[in-house]
Amino acid sequence: KKSNLISMFFALAWVMPTTHGLQLPLPRIASHCIASRCDAPLMAHEIGRRNAMRTASGLVLLQLTRPKLAAAEVTTESGLSYSIVKTGKGGGQPIAGDLIAIRFKGTVKSSGSVFDDIMASPEPYYTRVGSGNVLPGVEEAVKLMHTGDVWDLTIPGKLAFGSKGRSASPGKPRIPSDATISFVLELVAVPGKDEEILEANDLSD
Numbered sequence: 001k002k003s004n005l006i007s008m009f010f011a012l013a014w015v016m017p018t019t020h021g022l023q024l025p026l027p028r029i030a031s032h033c034i035a036s037r038c039d040a041p042l043m044a045h046e047i048g049r050r051n052a053m054r055t056a057s058g059l060v061l062l063q064l065t066r067p068k069l070a071a072a073e074v075t076t077e078s079g080l081s082y083s084i085v086k087t088g089k090g091g092g093q094p095i096a097g098d099l100i101a102i103r104f105k106g107t108v109k110s111s112g113s114v115f116d117d118i119m120a121s122p123e124p125y126y127t128r129v130g131s132g133n134v135l136p137g138v139e140e141a142v143k144l145m146h147t148g149d150v151w152d153l154t155i156p157g158k159l160a161f162g163s164k165g166r167s168a169s170p171g172k173p174r175i176p177s178d179a180t181i182s183f184v185l186e187l188v189a190v191p192g193k194d195e196e197i198l199e200a201n202d203l204s205d
Contacts, residue, residue: 163177
């Protein structure tokens with residue numbers, strides 16, 4: 001009977017409240033520790049997965065909110081400024097006397113009035129470099145370009161219509177004296193020179 005009383009005392013001691021809180025039975029503590037050790041790798045994997053998802057979500061949000069960087073603008077000694085909108089595949093680079101095919105859109109920068117626009121035309125404009133048929137700023141820019149390039153030009157008045165400007169005409173706005181011109185220029189082709197480059201690289205049909 002004495003041994004039974006001692007056993008009951010120790011059994012009650014494990015489950016009775018103490019000054020430090022409720023004492024749990026030893027078997028339950030042991031099983032809880034074992035389960036925690038078994039679950040630890042799974043918990044670590046789940047935490048890592050959630051952190052990776054948060055990182056990926058943050059990167060996507062950063063890409064969506066990051067402002068697009070503008071293309072670098074270059075200014076030549078003459079005052080002509082340009083930025084590259086599209087780079088071609090490295091075709092011909094024209095020099096004085098070469099026949100070229102171009103498309104363009106000209107706008108008076110101060111007013112936003114468009115005075116010429118053939119960017120959507122299936123037929124480009126043909127001229128010879130140095131002929132004086134296009135603005136001096138366009139003549140300068142085109143000699144720096146390669147076939148397929150599209151550049152955004154800012155042409156100062158002295159390289160555009162000069163101090164005389166241009167009078168209004170049917171469908172064409174007046175261009176003030178010394179007006180700065182915004183000009184989108186595409187070098188479509190350099191006939192003859194493009195073919196030479198294709199042949200030199202064995203790309204001709």
